[in-house]
Amino acid sequence: MERKRNWYIWIGFLLCAVGFLSYPFFFAQYPITRDVPWATFLIMAVGLVFAVSGLRRAFGRPQVYKGKVAGSILGVLSVAVVGLFCFGVFYASKQLPKSAGAPQVGQKAPEFSLLDTNKQQVSLASLFAAPLPATQKPPKGVFLVFYRGYW
Amino acid sequence: MAEIEQLGVEVIAVSVDTPEQSKDLQKKAGLTYLILSDPNAEAIRKYDLLHSKAGQDGHDVARPGEFLVDSNGVVRWVNLTEDFRVRARSEQFLAQARQLK
Numbered sequence: 001m002e003r004k005r006n007w008y009i010w011i012g013f014l015l016c017a018v019g020f021l022s023y024p025f026f027f028a029q030y031p032i033t034r035d036v037p038w039a040t041f042l043i044m045a046v047g048l049v050f051a052v053s054g055l056r057r058a059f060g061r062p063q064v065y066k067g068k069v070a071g072s073i074l075g076v077l078s079v080a081v082v083g084l085f086c087f088g089v090f091y092a093s094k095q096l097p098k099s100a101g102a103p104q105v106g107q108k109a110p111e112f113s114l115l116d117t118n119k120q121q122v123s124l125a126s127l128f129a130a131p132l133p134a135t136q137k138p139p140k141g142v143f144l145v146f147y148r149g150y151w
Numbered sequence: 152m153a154e155i156e157q158l159g160v161e162v163i164a165v166s167v168d169t170p171e172q173s174k175d176l177q178k179k180a181g182l183t184y185l186i187l188s189d190p191n192a193e194a195i196r197k198y199d200l201l202h203s204k205a206g207q208d209g210h211d212v213a214r215p216g217e218f219l220v221d222s223n224g225v226v227r228w229v230n231l232t233e234d235f236r237v238r239a240r241s242e243q244f245l246a247q248a249r250q251l252k
Contacts, residue, residue: 117171133156140160141161142219143220145165146215150172
């Protein structure tokens with residue numbers, strides 16, 4: 001009798017891979033699924049359940065289901081994908097240098113002068129001197145947002 | 152973002168990208184606030200936010216950090232994340248902007 005194709009192991013791996021890729025391309029854009037990546041973990045958990053059930057029937061009922069070899073390979077890959085994601089989320093993204101010398105609340109913000117996208121010099125002083133379009137008055141405050149950039 | 156400006160607070164982004172790269176980003180993402188270029192990390196160093204060699208090709212970048220400065224040039228709020236995935240949310244910015252007299 002022809003043995004059945006063991007779809008569970010393929011679905012399992014696919015879900016783990018989709019879970020991994022959907023984080024940077026989708027879920028990381030929304031703080032609610034970015035800060036604690038519960039949606040990604042949920043997809044991966046379902047994927048691992050499929051992978052384990054697929055493997056169990058490949059080895060438990062080999063006369064009915066295929067997938068001992070493919071299942072083993074995909075099972076290891078699934079775990080590796082989940083492991084890589086956990087490494088990224090629990091370790092790699094936390095490797096930031098301490099910033100002990102950053103200006104603290106109550107301290108004077110260091111002055112700077114940098115080019116904007118139209119190559120005009122902009123300094124803290126110049127920002128507070130120019131009126132905001134929205135209010136027609138100089139700003140009461142400036143949010144400085146430092147980010148990593150393309151590099 | 153428009154809401155923050157209505158409260159009289161301007162938003163400025165700073166990175167090591169060149170003005171051209173930042174202009175690209177501005178266009179693609181439809182950003183309205185000013186983006187400043189700090190290719191030699193001068194301002195980034197002054198705010199002690201240098202993350203050396205963490206960018207592509209070992210380039211220095213800034214670690215994420217957010218500051219609210221009042222019109223006297225005094226820092227009123229600081230947010231330094233310990234995880235670059237986790238950054239300040241727009242609600243936090245709004246709440247801080249509202250508190251600013």
